[in-house]
Structure formats: C-alpha cells, structure tokens
Amino acid sequence: MATRVDTIEPIPVPEPERPPTRRVPPQEWARENLFSTWWNSLLTVVFGAALAWALYKVTRFVFFDAQWQIVERNLRNFVVFHFPRGETWRVWAALFVVAGAVGLGAGAAATRREIEVEEGRAPAGGGRFLLVRRAVPLVLLVAVLLAFARSLEATLLVLAAAAVWLVFRLAGRRVPARHARWVAAIVFAALVAAYLTITAFGGVPWDRWGGLLLTVFLAVGGIALSFPLGVLLALGRRSTLPVVRWVCIVYIELIRGVPLITVLFMAAFALGFFLPATWDKPGLITRALVAFVAFTAAYVAEVVRGGLQSVPPGQIEAAQAVGLSPLRTTRLIVLPQALRAVIPGLVGQFISLFKDTSLVFIIGLTEILAVAEIATKQPDFLGQGLIVETLLFVSFIYWAGSYWMSRESQRLEARLGVGYR
Amino acid sequence: MTEATLTADATAARGTGEPMIVMEGVDKWFGDFQALKGVDLVVGKQEVVVVCGPSGSGKSTLIRCINRLEKHDKGRIVVDGIDLSDDVRNIQEIRREVGIVFQQFNLFPHMTVLENITLAPRHVRRWPKAKAREKAMELLERVQIPEQAGKYPGQLSGGQQQRVAIARALAMEPKIMLFDEPTSALDPEMIKEVLDAMVDLAESGMTMIVVTHEMGFARAVCDRIVFMADGEIVEVGPPEHFFENPQEERTKQFLSQIL
Numbered sequence: 001m002a003t004r005v006d007t008i009e010p011i012p013v014p015e016p017e018r019p020p021t022r023r024v025p026p027q028e029w030a031r032e033n034l035f036s037t038w039w040n041s042l043l044t045v046v047f048g049a050a051l052a053w054a055l056y057k058v059t060r061f062v063f064f065d066a067q068w069q070i071v072e073r074n075l076r077n078f079v080v081f082h083f084p085r086g087e088t089w090r091v092w093a094a095l096f097v098v099a100g101a102v103g104l105g106a107g108a109a110a111t112r113r114e115i116e117v118e119e120g121r122a123p124a125g126g127g128r129f130l131l132v133r134r135a136v137p138l139v140l141l142v143a144v145l146l147a148f149a150r151s152l153e154a155t156l157l158v159l160a161a162a163a164v165w166l167v168f169r170l171a172g173r174r175v176p177a178r179h180a181r182w183v184a185a186i187v188f189a190a191l192v193a194a195y196l197t198i199t200a201f202g203g204v205p206w207d208r209w210g211g212l213l214l215t216v217f218l219a220v221g222g223i224a225l226s227f228p229l230g231v232l233l234a235l236g237r238r239s240t241l242p243v244v245r246w247v248c249i250v251y252i253e254l255i256r257g258v259p260l261i262t263v264l265f266m267a268a269f270a271l272g273f274f275l276p277a278t279w280d281k282p283g284l285i286t287r288a289l290v291a292f293v294a295f296t297a298a299y300v301a302e303v304v305r306g307g308l309q310s311v312p313p314g315q316i317e318a319a320q321a322v323g324l325s326p327l328r329t330t331r332l333i334v335l336p337q338a339l340r341a342v343i344p345g346l347v348g349q350f351i352s353l354f355k356d357t358s359l360v361f362i363i364g365l366t367e368i369l370a371v372a373e374i375a376t377k378q379p380d381f382l383g384q385g386l387i388v389e390t391l392l393f394v395s396f397i398y399w400a401g402s403y404w405m406s407r408e409s410q411r412l413e414a415r416l417g418v419g420y421r
Numbered sequence: 422m423t424e425a426t427l428t429a430d431a432t433a434a435r436g437t438g439e440p441m442i443v444m445e446g447v448d449k450w451f452g453d454f455q456a457l458k459g460v461d462l463v464v465g466k467q468e469v470v471v472v473c474g475p476s477g478s479g480k481s482t483l484i485r486c487i488n489r490l491e492k493h494d495k496g497r498i499v500v501d502g503i504d505l506s507d508d509v510r511n512i513q514e515i516r517r518e519v520g521i522v523f524q525q526f527n528l529f530p531h532m533t534v535l536e537n538i539t540l541a542p543r544h545v546r547r548w549p550k551a552k553a554r555e556k557a558m559e560l561l562e563r564v565q566i567p568e569q570a571g572k573y574p575g576q577l578s579g580g581q582q583q584r585v586a587i588a589r590a591l592a593m594e595p596k597i598m599l600f601d602e603p604t605s606a607l608d609p610e611m612i613k614e615v616l617d618a619m620v621d622l623a624e625s626g627m628t629m630i631v632v633t634h635e636m637g638f639a640r641a642v643c644d645r646i647v648f649m650a651d652g653e654i655v656e657v658g659p660p661e662h663f664f665e666n667p668q669e670e671r672t673k674q675f676l677s678q679i680l
Contacts, residue, residue: 119571317490318527322541322593323516332540336531416531 062392068148070386071393074375075148078393081210081366090203091213094194095161101190103165107172108183113415115177134407141400207283210366212397214285218357218367219401222292223350229293230300231339235330237305248301255298260291260356267291268363288360296353303345307338340416347409351402358398368394439466440499441597441628442487447496449482449652456482457493458652469629471639471660474649475675480632483649484599487630488519501596517545520590524602526582528574528589534561535570538589546593553592560588564618580611584618591622598622600631634679640664648672 024032034044071078080091132139146155175183199205209217236248255263267287275281282290311334319329339346361370372390375381442464449457456479464470472480485491486498489505489512498505500515529537538560539553548556561567564584566577574582583603590598600619604612616638623629623642633639639646639660646663648656648671656663656672664680667673 312527314523314525314527315529318523318529321488321490321516321519321521322589323513323545324541325513328544332544333529337529340531 061388066389066392067384067386068389070375070381070389072148072150073380074371074378074390075145077211077371077375078368079145079212081214081371083204083209083211083213087198087204090198092157094197095157096164097190097194097197099161099165100168101187101194103168104172104175104190105183105187107169108175108180109172110169111173111175112177112180134411137400137404137407141397144396205283207285209285211371212368214360214365215354215357215367215397218285218289218292218360219350219354221289222296222353222357225289225293226296226300226353227346229297231304231335233297233301234304234308237301238308252298252301255295256302260295261359261362263295264288264291264359264363267294284363284365285360288363288365292353292357296349299349299352300346303342303349304338306345307340307342308334310341311337340413343409343413343416347405351405354401354405355398368397440464441466441468441501442630443497443499444483444486445497447483447486447493447498449479449486449491449493456652457486459496460652460654462647462654462657464628464630467626467628468645469623469627469631469643470645470647471643472630472632472647472649473634473636473639473675474655478649479652480649481601482652484521484601484630484632487597487599488516488521490521517593518595519597519599520593520595521599521601522583522586522590522603524605526574526579526586526606528582528586530574533571533573534566534577534585537574537585538592541589542592556592557588560591561585563591563621564588565614578611579607580614583607583611583615587615587618587622597628597630600629600633602632602634604633604635636664636680648675650675 035041080088083091142158146158149155172183197203198209206217233248233252236244237252239245239248267290268284271282271287271290315333315337316329319333324332357367358369360367361373366374372387372394375390376384376387440463442462444460444462447457447460448455458479460479460483462470462483472483474480482491486493487500487505493505501518503511503515503518505511505515528534529540532540535554535557538557539550542548542553542556543550558567558570561570564587566581566584569577569581569585574585577585587603603619604615607615612635616635619629619631619638620642631638631643643660645657646660647654648663648667648669650671656667656669658668663672664676667676
C-alpha cells in the first residue's frame with residue numbers, strides 16, 4: 001500500500017551531530033597508555049624510576065645542597081660585570097625606557113589584532129591569561145634574579161618597570177590602527193634612546209659592558225643587523241646580475257664553510273689587516289659583533305632563500321602584470337610571503353646566535369658564561385667545585401631566553417598563518 | 422599551412438575596426454620546443470576573441486606574450502600603438518593597458534581583498550588611498566562581492582577569488598583584458614558567476630582575449646574564435662561559422678571531442 005502524505009509538516013531538522021567525546025578515567029588511561037603489554041609495563045616502571053630519581057637529585061641539589069652564595073655574591077657581576085657602580089642607574093633607566101617602548105608596541109599590536117578578529121579576518125585565539133602565559137619564561141627569569149638579589153630596592157624598581165610597561169600598554173591600546181607605523185617608529189626611537197641612556201652623556205661605552213648586559217647586547221645587535229644583511233644576501237644570490245650573484249654566493253659559501261670560532265678569532269685578531277691603517281682599531285666587542293653579524297647573515301641568507309623559492313612564480317607574474325616594478329614586487333609581494341614561510345628557521349638561527357654569544361669568552365670578553373667561570377676563581381670560592389652552581393644558573397638564563405624566543409615565534413606563525421586557511 | 426585558412430575576416434579585425442593588438446609573425450621557443458610558429462593576429466578595439474585548442478597548442482603562450490610575461494623571440498607585437506620591445510618603459514606602459522586573469526587566480530594571500538585590488542593603483546598609478554579604495558569598492562560591487570572586501574583570499578571560494586582577480590585587473594583601468602583559462606580551476610557550480618562577470622565586461626565594450634573551453638560563452642559573447650594547434654593558428658572565424666561549418670580537419674576533430 002502506498003503511503004500518502006496528507007499534511008505538509010516541516011521536516012524535523014536533526015540535531016547537529018558532534019564528534020563523540022570520550023572521558024577516560026585515570027586508571028583506564030594508565031592501563032591503555034602505560035601498561036598495555038608486559039613490555040610497556042617494564043618500560044614504564046624503569047623510566048618512571050629513573051625519572052623520579054633524577055627529579056629527586058635535581059630538586060635536592062637546587063634547594064638543599066647547592067652553595068648559592070657564589071651566585072648571590074656575584075649577582076652584580078653576572079648582570080653587568082665591571083660596569084662602573086656609579087653609573088648603574090643608567091642601566092635601570094634604560095630598562096624603564098625599554099619597558100615603556102615594548103608596552104606601547106604590545107598595546108598597539110593588541111588593538112590591531114582585536115580589529116582583525118572583529119572583522120572576521122583572524123581567529124579569536126589565545127584564550128585566557130595569554131599575556132601571563134606568554135611572559136612565563138621571562139617572569140621566571142626575573143623572579144630568580146630577584147630571589148638572588150634579596151634587595152628591596154631592586155624589587156621595587158622591577159615592579160616600577162612592570163608598572164611603566166602596563167601604563168604604556170594601556171596607552172598603546174588607544175592608538176588607532178592607522179597610526180601603527182608611527183608606533184613602530186616610536187618603539188625604534190625608544191630602543192635607540194635606551195642605548196644612548198647607557199652610553200651617551202658621559203656614560204659607559206659598550207666596550208666596557210659585561211655579563212648579561214653584554215650577552216643581550218650581542219644577541220639583540222646581532223639579530224637586528226644580521227637579519228637585513230641576510231635578506232639582502234639572499235636576494236643578491238637570486239639576482240640576474242652575475243657579479244652580484246657571484247659575490248653573494250662566494251660570501252655565503254665561504255662563511256658557511258668556516259666554524260664560528262674561526263670567524264670570531266679572525267674578527268678579534270685579524271680585522272685590523274682589512275681596515276685602512278689610519279682608522280682607529282674598533283674595540284673588541286665591536287669586533288665580536290661584526291663576527292656574529294657576518295656569520296649569522298650567511299645562514300639567514302640560506303634560510304631566506306628557501307623562503308624565496310617557496311613563493312609560487314604566479315605571484316610574481318601577477319605582480320608584474322599589474323605593473324609593479326621588480327623592486328616593489330620583491331618588497332610587497334615576494335618578501336612578506338617568503339619571510340613568513342621561514343619564521344621557524346629564522347628564529348632557530350637567532351636562538352643559535354643568542355647561545356653562541358657565550359663563545360666570546362675565548363677572545364677575552366666577559367659575558368655571563370665567562371662570569372660563571374671567573375666567579376669560581378675568587379679567593380672565597382676557589383677550589384670548592386662550585387662551577388656546577390654557576391653553570392646551572394647561567395644555563396637557566398640561556399634557557400629562559402631561548403624558550404621565550406621559541407614560544408614567541410610559534411605565536412607569530414599562528415598569527416600570520418591566517419591568510420592561508 | 423596557415424595562409425590557406427587565414428580568410429579575409431581573420432586578419433580584418435571586428436569590433437570598431439581600429440586595431441588594438443597586432444601580432445605579426447610571432448615565434449616563441451622554450452628551449453628546443455617551438456610554442457608559437459609565425460602567429461599573425463589582429464584584434465580590434467572592443468572586440469572579444471576566444472582562443473581555443475588542444476592543450477599544449479600555445480594558447481596561453483600567445484596571450485602571455487602580449488603583456489610580456491613571456492618574451493617572444495621573433496616577429497612584432499603592437500599593443501594600442503605601442504611597439505612591444507625590450508625597453509622597460511614600453512613594457513611598463515603596455516602592462517598598464519593590459520589586465521590579465523590567471524587560471525590559478527594568483528591573488529596575493531597575505532593581503533585582504535581590498536588591499537589586493539588597491540595595491541597597483543596606489544603604487545603604480547599613484548592614486549591617493551581614498552580614491553583607490555572607492556574604485557575598488559565600485560569594482561567589487563560590479564563583480565557582486567562587496568561584502569568580502571575585508572577578508573583574505575584564502576577565506577573565499579574559488580569563484581569569489583576569481584572575481585576578485587578580475588576586479589584587481591580592472592582596477593588599473595586597462596583597455597585590454599586577457600583571460601587565461603579563467604574557469605578551468607573552478608568547481609562546476611562556480612563557473613557561472615565568473616562567466617557572468619566576463620559577459621558583463623564584454624558588454625561594456627572591453628577588448629578581450631579569452632583562452633577558454635567554455636564553448637557556451639564563446640557562442641554567446643565572442644566576435645571571433647581562434648583555433649590553435651601545435652603553435653599555429655589553424656582557423657579563425659565568427660562563432661556561428663566556427664561551430665556550424667568548420668573548414669579544417671583538425672578543427673572538426675577538436676570540436677567533435679569537446680562538444
């Protein structure tokens with residue numbers, strides 16, 4: 001018998017189905033993941049025991065056995081080394097300027113992002129406490145430094161710097177998106193101002209810097225200079241002019257064929273031969289910076305070249321077809337796409353540079369690793385095997401910096417990847 | 422060879438009768454492979470020409486030579502009175518006059534739709550931001566996606582992307598539009614929206630050369646069809662002629678395969 005539809009009823013819309021969620025109780029999770037076979041159970045027990053033992057040893061050393069006085073009493077050496085005591089205020093002042101500038105930039109960036117999310121161009125991501133989570137490595141670092149300093153003055157100054165950051169961030173939030181370029185200029189000017197605060201007007205030239213200040217200076221200066229140089233080298237390597245191309249290829253391949261230590265030694269002891277005799281010999285730190293920039297630029301160039309190759313030829317054709325000049329095509333179309341494709345590689349290179357600054361101790365500079373070594377030779381600590389403490393402390397500083405950079409790069413990637421989805 | 426088939430209306434352009442694009446004896450080699458063999462073609466002002474033919478026959482190469490995305494090796498190309506030579510200024514001048522739409526859209530993925538369209542007017546024609554923006558919105562209205570202005574290309578469907586690409590090319594106010602298989606990369610349900618935009622353009626009097634296999638479009642809109650094979654123009658004629666009464670064996674064979 002045929003069925004007849006007498007009345008037109010709305011077809012019931014089925015509830016949208018959701019992927020099945022599985023809540024697994026802990027015992028079951030453990031059975032599935034840790035004790036599924038006798039072999040896995042064995043591995044779990046063995047590695048679990050090893051892990052627990054290592055954790056116990058480290059915790060015990062860090063909190064009970066370690067002689068942290070060596071770090072406490074040398075904290076100033078670790079941070080600025082032989083920086084004149086009377087001029088320490090300059091470092092604090094510079095810190096305040098940097099805090100303000102970074103706050104302003106971060107605030108303006110947050111506003112811009114908010115607009116993008118509102119207009120549906122970017123996913124609302126991040127979640128709660130993003131700001132806090134992003135800062136974890138740095139906050140941890142500052143907390144450890146302050147714990148060793150045990151100084152009310154330093155703590156208050158750090159809190160004041162944090163307050164300056166917050167105030168400028170709130171100010172930055174109110175900057176309209178169309179003025180983003182001005183904010184970038186102000187931030188850059190402020191960084192220069194921070195540098196001048198330390199060096200100018202009877203200050204301390206960078207050749208007398210040491211400790212963490214020197215490490216950060218070499219890393220930031222090295223990154224800021226090697227990045228543009230590396231991009232130029234990468235572009236030069238793809239140039240249609242044979243002379244430019246060959247100069248770039250020879251430079252890149254020469255530098256990449258030589259260990260960093262060799263480049264450092266060359267800069268420290270042989271740079272004089274390459275400069276006109278009438279020039280003043282640049283200071284040791286300048287020469288170290290030149291070495292880092294020259295070395296890192298060659299690697300950055302190769303990373304960027306990979307990015308340039310990943311830009312489809314159709315992009316360049318489209319830019320040419322609407323009449324863009326080759327220079328504009330590179331600047332507006334090719335480079336933005338190439339660079340975002342190689343963010344992980346670039347940041348990896350910069351993290352390497354940050355850690356490689358420790359090598360300058362072999363040419364006689366005193367950054368944090370050198371301080372770690374020197375401190376153990378002081379009369380009070382000589383022959384007590386305290387290098388473990390100082391090395392652990394320095395390692396922690398390197399880790400905090402590297403991990404922070406790595407996380408920021410992941411964030412940047414996620415943020416810039418929007419257009420591709 | 423070609424002379425036999427270059428009938429009277431092959432070289433005499435239609436449209437308003439004034440020649441817009443003149444190609445004389447154009448050769449193009451890719452290494453040892455000859456992609457174009459002595460191509461002669463005149464396209465008149467406001468004429469719409471469809472180029473079709475089997476793959477590898479040189480259709481894309483033909484139109485890419487017109488705005489120097491490919492450099493022809495021999496022969497002469499004149500676009501709106503400008504001789505296409507190696508002079509960079511000449512090339513830039515021609516590229517301002519000629520818009521092109523690609524099979525793969527080639528939108529700039531790191532820019533919003535609006536930025537894609539305003540980029541060239543602002544940097545090449547040096548328009549102020551407001552004017553470029555106004556023009557862009559007008560063009561987006563014309564291709565019927567003004568609401569997508571703030572999005573990135575990756576957030577649009579293929580058909581929408583191709584319409585943005587058309588708007589981007591039109592933003593430079595070109596006198597000639599080239600289309601390189603504009604619907605071949607699209608899902609079937611999106612082809613019509615792109616063809617509609619192209620029909621609208623043709624009706625507004627734009628000079629167009631369209632490489633396509635959309636024979637419906639050819640029949641309805643174009644003034645002449647150019648059939649190419651192995652780098653040569655085999656047959657040229659108005660669509661009714663071309664479909665009802667093809668002269669050449671290769672044309673008949675091609676039509677029997679696609680219709």
